[in-house]
Amino acid sequence: xxxxxxxxxxxxxxxxxxxxxxxxxxxxxxxxxxxxxxxxxxxxxxxxxxxxxxxxxxxxxxxxxxxxxxxxxxxxxxxxxxxxxxxxxxxxxxxxxxxxxxxxxxxxxxxxxxxxxxxxxxxxxxxxxxxxxxxxxxxxxxxxxxxxxxxxxxxxxxxxxxxxxxxxxxxxxxxxxxxxxxxxxxxxxxxxxxxxxxxxxxxxxxxxxxxxxxxxxxxxxxxxxxxxxxxxxxxxxxxxxxxxxxxxxxxxxxxxxxxxxxxxxxxxxxxxxxxxxxxxxxxxxxxxxxxxxxxxxxxxxxxxxxxxxxxxxxxxxxxxxxxxx
Amino acid sequence: xxxxxxxxxxxxxxxxxxxxxxxxxxxxxxxxxxxxxxxxxxxxxxxxxxxxxxxxxxxxxxxxxxxxxxxxxxxxxxxxxxxxxxxxxxxxxxxxxxxxxxxxxxxxxxxxxxxxxxxxxxxxxxxxxxxxxxxxxxxxxxxxxxxxxxxxxxxxxxxxxxxxxxxxxxxxxxxxxxxxxxxxxxxxxxxxxxxxxxxxxxxxxxxxxxxxxxxxxxxxxxxxxxxxxxxxxxxxxxxxxxxxxxxxxxxxxxxxxxxxxxxxxxxxxxxxxxxxxxxxxxxxxxxxxxxxxxxxxxxxxxxxxxxxxxxxxxxxxxxxxxxxxxxxxxxxxxxxxxxxxxxxxxxxxxxxxxxxxxxxxxxxxxxxxxxxxxxxxxxxxxxxxxxxxxxxxxxxxxxxxxxxxxxxxxx
Numbered sequence: 001x002x003x004x005x006x007x008x009x010x011x012x013x014x015x016x017x018x019x020x021x022x023x024x025x026x027x028x029x030x031x032x033x034x035x036x037x038x039x040x041x042x043x044x045x046x047x048x049x050x051x052x053x054x055x056x057x058x059x060x061x062x063x064x065x066x067x068x069x070x071x072x073x074x075x076x077x078x079x080x081x082x083x084x085x086x087x088x089x090x091x092x093x094x095x096x097x098x099x100x101x102x103x104x105x106x107x108x109x110x111x112x113x114x115x116x117x118x119x120x121x122x123x124x125x126x127x128x129x130x131x132x133x134x135x136x137x138x139x140x141x142x143x144x145x146x147x148x149x150x151x152x153x154x155x156x157x158x159x160x161x162x163x164x165x166x167x168x169x170x171x172x173x174x175x176x177x178x179x180x181x182x183x184x185x186x187x188x189x190x191x192x193x194x195x196x197x198x199x200x201x202x203x204x205x206x207x208x209x210x211x212x213x214x215x216x217x218x219x220x221x222x223x224x225x226x227x228x229x230x231x232x233x234x235x236x237x238x239x240x241x242x243x244x245x246x247x248x249x250x251x252x253x254x255x256x257x258x259x260x261x262x263x264x265x266x267x268x269x270x271x272x273x274x275x276x277x278x279x280x281x282x283x284x285x286x287x288x289x290x291x292x293x294x295x296x297x298x299x300x301x302x303x304x305x306x307x308x309x310x311x312x313x314x315x316x317x318x319x320x321x322x323x324x325x
Numbered sequence: 326x327x328x329x330x331x332x333x334x335x336x337x338x339x340x341x342x343x344x345x346x347x348x349x350x351x352x353x354x355x356x357x358x359x360x361x362x363x364x365x366x367x368x369x370x371x372x373x374x375x376x377x378x379x380x381x382x383x384x385x386x387x388x389x390x391x392x393x394x395x396x397x398x399x400x401x402x403x404x405x406x407x408x409x410x411x412x413x414x415x416x417x418x419x420x421x422x423x424x425x426x427x428x429x430x431x432x433x434x435x436x437x438x439x440x441x442x443x444x445x446x447x448x449x450x451x452x453x454x455x456x457x458x459x460x461x462x463x464x465x466x467x468x469x470x471x472x473x474x475x476x477x478x479x480x481x482x483x484x485x486x487x488x489x490x491x492x493x494x495x496x497x498x499x500x501x502x503x504x505x506x507x508x509x510x511x512x513x514x515x516x517x518x519x520x521x522x523x524x525x526x527x528x529x530x531x532x533x534x535x536x537x538x539x540x541x542x543x544x545x546x547x548x549x550x551x552x553x554x555x556x557x558x559x560x561x562x563x564x565x566x567x568x569x570x571x572x573x574x575x576x577x578x579x580x581x582x583x584x585x586x587x588x589x590x591x592x593x594x595x596x597x598x599x600x601x602x603x604x605x606x607x608x609x610x611x612x613x614x615x616x617x618x619x620x621x622x623x624x625x626x627x628x629x630x631x632x633x634x635x636x637x638x639x640x641x642x643x644x645x646x647x648x649x650x651x652x653x654x655x656x657x658x659x660x661x662x663x664x665x666x667x668x669x670x671x672x673x674x675x676x677x678x679x680x681x682x683x684x685x686x687x688x689x690x691x692x693x694x695x696x697x698x699x700x701x702x703x704x705x706x707x708x709x710x711x712x713x714x715x716x717x718x719x720x721x722x723x724x725x726x727x728x729x730x731x732x733x734x735x736x
Contacts, residue, residue, distance in 0.1 A: 138511065237512075239415055274418070
């Protein structure tokens with residue numbers, strides 16, 4: 001194994017250990033907040049695939065959060081289906097809608113795709129309200145709160161249990177994504193992003209891969225939305241508006257679109273930035289979002305994850321530089 | 326510290342249990358979360374950011390009233406600490422912050438959280454943990470109607486349905502053949518009003534010839550107003566938040582539509598009416614009918630009133646830079662007044678149960694911020710604290726109350 005590969009595993013292992021032991025050191029509601037971080041990180045991971053690897057823009061991933069959230073809510077409330085069944089179903093349904101949208105996206109490039117997905121985000125709350133018979137309209141749907149399995153009673157609070165399940169799921173998804181993006185699939189997506197004509201001449205089918213990227217990405221957002229709804233134990237239309245979609249994109253851009261770490265950092269940003277910013281000024285979150293977006297796109301287009309990597313690398317090189325020159 | 330406090334709590338709990346078992350009188354309240362010898366900690370959520378941020382003024386009003394109470398000795402010698410956080414009108418954030426307030430800040434009770442979605446989201450959690458969720462700032466009927474399932478929750482303001490019923494009864498007296506057009510916000514708040522209107526019209530519900538909705542993210546409602554006008558209606562109900570109410574009033578005036586207009590109390594503050602008048606002329610607001618239950622700070626009639634003087638003094642001292650004519654501040658103080666009474670009646674060693682008990686046995690006749698004669702009244706079977714309102718009409722510069730107080734829900 002190369003040194004860099006070993007180092008990469010070290011950092012992954014370190015983060016995994018931190019995640020595993022953290023609930024012992026923080027209050028239960030702290031674990032609860034970190035569950036949202038995992039949910040948002042999974043959703044943003046979808047954007048890292050779609051926008052980062054494949055170069056397609058989506059300002060409407062909040063809509064897939066809504067599909068995921070409402071799938072678990074309605075399957076649970078109307079049919080009594082447990083979460084371990086309904087979350088995968090939420091991913092499938094959201095992914096299927098994503099595939100369909102991917103077909104539309106084939107005909108739209110850049111700014112037009114951004115606008116179309118923006119419209120999707122805007123249309124989500126009214127659509128949910130319109131199909132009142134199914135979705136309960138604006139009243140929303142109340143979900144059954146997560147309980148601790150009897151084997152673990154007394155050892156974990158419900159919040160901690162949900163935390164571990166969510167982070168385990170996030171771990172699996174991050175690992176799977178990392179492998180897939182490193183292989184043939186990832187190469188095809190990146191080739192299409194960088195130069196579509198060249199990619200086609202090498203035998204990459206653009207329609208197939210771009211549609212696939214959309215469906216794949218949407219499935220992740222569906223899972224993220226499902227977890228948010230389960231944690232909140234409530235799904236209501238106005239929680240899935242344009243604000244959520246833009247927060248996800250902002251998190252992805254600030255975190256960094258070209259590494260999976262970016263998704264993790266993005267999840268932290270979406271969850272904690274509004275909580276921290278309100279200490280400065282009530283109106284601060286949106287202002288900070290806006291300013292940070294501008295600064296990052298101009299000065300740090302790779303996001304926080306890339307900036308940290310560059311910094312660490314330059315530190316390491318700094319030591320060796322004299323010897324080399 | 327944290328590691329130590331858990332065994333400590335266990336020991337305390339054991340001591341408490343033993344003392345109960347021995348039949349000894351316990352000093353109730355001493356172990357109550359959020360109550361120390363010097364402080365009572367309360368939690369609350371208001372939207373200080375996001376699309377509903379104008380309602381943040383309510384939380385600020387309540388905060389100012391508590392500061393005033395604290396400077397005058399507090400409640401039974403304890404100062405009120407009101408931890409009021411920004412949930413941006415988002416249910417996921419509300420749930421997280423409520424857990425933080427209960428589990429980290431150990432609040433004694435939640436007070437005046439704003440918005441139906443946020444309150445709906447946190448209600449099961451608070452009730453499960455027996456944390457009082459008092460005087461929520463929403464007029465949905467569920468806060469009073471679903472007490473059997475959620476006994477720790479109660480509303481404060483008149484519910485939207487009752488208000489709409491009052492309009493319906495008045496209209497049927499004035500114009501039994503009215504043709505009604507309704508603009509309402511496409512959510513539970515708007516639907517509550519619409520349902521109340523239908524209920525109040527009863528067999529005449531067919532008088533509603535056209536309805537139109539808007540989303541909170543819509544830029545304007547002028548096309549909705551145009552379609553309502555085209556229906557040929559001669560009566561116009563606006564069940565909308567301030568921004569959209571202004572747009573609706575102005576659009577009707579610009580389209581030279583002059584129906585008999587009813588405006589929901591949510592939007593009848595002087596700030597709203599002034600904005601509509603300056604944008605659409607006197608024609609936009611003259612003759613508009615609404616109801617009031619709070620004293621309107623912009624109404625000169627109250628200038629000499631002791632309650633209004635108190636309100637203005639508190640704004641001047643504790644809310645530097647705030648607009649005293651913003652009725653939301655007064656709303657927050659009114660709700661805070663009722664809460665302070667409940668805290669006082671919960672006794673020297675208040676418990677959560679005693680607090681809720683006080684909240685469902687109210688007969689408050691001296692709330693200085695409510696229209697003279699309005700009684701804040703509850704019983705275990707009637708959990709709608711304010712059930713009286715008075716009709717008012719706008720003359721282009723201000724609202725004037727007319728008729729007498731009208732009771733809803735059997736009052």
